Amino acid sequence: MNFLNRLQPLALLVMRLVLGAILIAHGYHKVFGGFHHHMDMVGSLGLPRWMAYLSTGTEFFGGIGIVLGLGTRFFSLAFAIEMGVAIWKVHFKNGLVGNGGYEFPMAVATIALALLCFGGGPWGFNFGKGGGGPSKARKG
Numbered sequence: 001m002n003f004l005n006r007l008q009p010l011a012l013l014v015m016r017l018v019l020g021a022i023l024i025a026h027g028y029h030k031v032f033g034g035f036h037h038h039m040d041m042v043g044s045l046g047l048p049r050w051m052a053y054l055s056t057g058t059e060f061f062g063g064i065g066i067v068l069g070l071g072t073r074f075f076s077l078a079f080a081i082e083m084g085v086a087i088w089k090v091h092f093k094n095g096l097v098g099n100g101g102y103e104f105p106m107a108v109a110t111i112a113l114a115l116l117c118f119g120g121g122p123w124g125f126n127f128g129k130g131g132g133g134p135s136k137a138r139k140g
Contacts, residue, residue, distance in 0.1 A: 069124015
């Protein structure tokens with residue numbers, strides 16, 4: 001099964017593209033027209049309303065960064081934290097599955113955690129750092 005190790009860069013790319021697409025889709029309507037509603041919702045959770053700027057930026061601009069492979073670990077950490085707060089403040093009371101459950105936020109937070117730990121892989125604009133994560137061959 002060692003041949004599967006050669007697919008790790010592809011797996012990291014797919015995780016980046018999927019997570020980035022989800023983030024962009026969730027942030028798009030906040031950036032282009034629904035920000036005030038989002039700010040009201042954040043305030044209704046007992047959080048400072050200015051935190052809506054953080055979540056909107058994380059979702060939309062962080063999603064773009066993750067798709068491109070720019071700041072993958074940074075944006076993945078920010079999104080994992082955001083999903084932790086979303087689970088705690090919004091979804092947990094609804095249970096794991098069902099309407100408003102926390103299965104989806106938990107799944108995307110897990111993808112973000114994997115990208116945080118392994119990096120975005122070698123296929124992306126990572127400022128010439130040569131990728132990262134498990135795809136780096138052991139020299140020696």
